[in-house]
Amino acid sequence: MGVLQELERLASNFGNLTWQMVVMWVIGGVLIYLAIGKKMEPSLLLPMGFGAILVNLPFSGAVTQGEIVGPITALFEAGMSNELFPLLLFIGIGAMIDFGPLLEKPWLMFFGAAAQFGIFFTFFLAGFFFELPDAASIAVIGAADGPTAIFVANVLHSRYLGPIMVVAYSYMALVPIVQPPVIRLMTTRKERRIRMAYRKGSVSRVERILFPIAVTIIAGLVAPASVALVGFLMFGNLLRECGVLKSLSETAQNVLANLITLLLGLTVAGQMTADRFITPQTLLILGLGLVAFVFDTAGGVLFAKLINLFLPADKKLNPMIGAAGISAFPMSGRVVNQMGLAEDNQNFLLMYSVSVNVSGQIASVIAGGLLLTLMGV
Amino acid sequence: MQFVLYADSWRKTLPAMGTGMLGIFAVIGAIVCVVYLLARLTRKK
Numbered sequence: 001m002g003v004l005q006e007l008e009r010l011a012s013n014f015g016n017l018t019w020q021m022v023v024m025w026v027i028g029g030v031l032i033y034l035a036i037g038k039k040m041e042p043s044l045l046l047p048m049g050f051g052a053i054l055v056n057l058p059f060s061g062a063v064t065q066g067e068i069v070g071p072i073t074a075l076f077e078a079g080m081s082n083e084l085f086p087l088l089l090f091i092g093i094g095a096m097i098d099f100g101p102l103l104e105k106p107w108l109m110f111f112g113a114a115a116q117f118g119i120f121f122t123f124f125l126a127g128f129f130f131e132l133p134d135a136a137s138i139a140v141i142g143a144a145d146g147p148t149a150i151f152v153a154n155v156l157h158s159r160y161l162g163p164i165m166v167v168a169y170s171y172m173a174l175v176p177i178v179q180p181p182v183i184r185l186m187t188t189r190k191e192r193r194i195r196m197a198y199r200k201g202s203v204s205r206v207e208r209i210l211f212p213i214a215v216t217i218i219a220g221l222v223a224p225a226s227v228a229l230v231g232f233l234m235f236g237n238l239l240r241e242c243g244v245l246k247s248l249s250e251t252a253q254n255v256l257a258n259l260i261t262l263l264l265g266l267t268v269a270g271q272m273t274a275d276r277f278i279t280p281q282t283l284l285i286l287g288l289g290l291v292a293f294v295f296d297t298a299g300g301v302l303f304a305k306l307i308n309l310f311l312p313a314d315k316k317l318n319p320m321i322g323a324a325g326i327s328a329f330p331m332s333g334r335v336v337n338q339m340g341l342a343e344d345n346q347n348f349l350l351m352y353s354v355s356v357n358v359s360g361q362i363a364s365v366i367a368g369g370l371l372l373t374l375m376g377v
Numbered sequence: 378m379q380f381v382l383y384a385d386s387w388r389k390t391l392p393a394m395g396t397g398m399l400g401i402f403a404v405i406g407a408i409v410c411v412v413y414l415l416a417r418l419t420r421k422k
Contacts, residue, residue: 103416110405116397119397123393124390127387128382128384132389204419206415218411219404367401370397371397373400374393374396374397
């Protein structure tokens, strides 16, 4: 009798299982499959997928239950509620980026600005369905940049952090599927075949060193709320460019970035509890995320077409490069190059598209900061 | 959670959309100017 009662006690937690939790296990399983089977952002999706299962067990000890603090909740308090994890990750990302090609042709940065249109358009659209802080957080999915999305959603205390993260990283991984139809719709075959000759310029070491400092000062003066984001990104880049901290730069690019991504994945999974995730709002966020990516792409392409109106026939730009202005680096730059080659196997757009793509990284961070400023942060 | 329609949100979000796009072009424009200036000042003769 005692054994039976003990077994019954052990099995009692099964009764607390809900179908929503099981759905979250499936979502966690899909994330793990995408990470392992499809190699999509594995360092992030694997911990996120596993974490989604971990926190969706009835009375999971991984998250705080009553008085007992769970480790994932503790991680959230230590690194997310104060935005530390996304900022530290930005040091690693900054150390990975070579701004050299962009510094050779600074005018390409304007395409990065134009391709942030999706963020602001989605803010307008999401405002009809969500309170403004949540609408702004959802809009930043269009930054195509995970840390920026986390940072903004956290600062604005959005209750949709989990869905926003999942949607942002999903669309970033789906850039090769989302962007080409939009680009084709916005351009003619003749435009897609425009060749752009590339002449390599030179960039001095002093310029490479001063660039991250100058960007931090300018962005900080205009959008002080973004200065932490821009500053950490640019600090990472300064580590890379200074030339005297090679091993530190490599550590930031590899060890730091990987470690923080792992902790970030687990911590975000803490926000993916069934009660927060299985809601109609999540589906709406999924739709709005797609709108953000589509309008980012369209904004960049239309801006290039606008510039072309004022250029002589032999100097026309291939409008596809505008689409690379979304931040998803380097996928977007590669997609544009591949589309150029698909139309004409001698049409190499890579140097332009990657430069625009890098500028999108800066512009998306600034757009996130501007949005925070507009929200009165 | 129920859906609520914030029908008059456009009064705030539409101007914010314009200000945001203007702001991003202004900041990027300033950065582009500084980069050209840096290039000019640090160019090897």
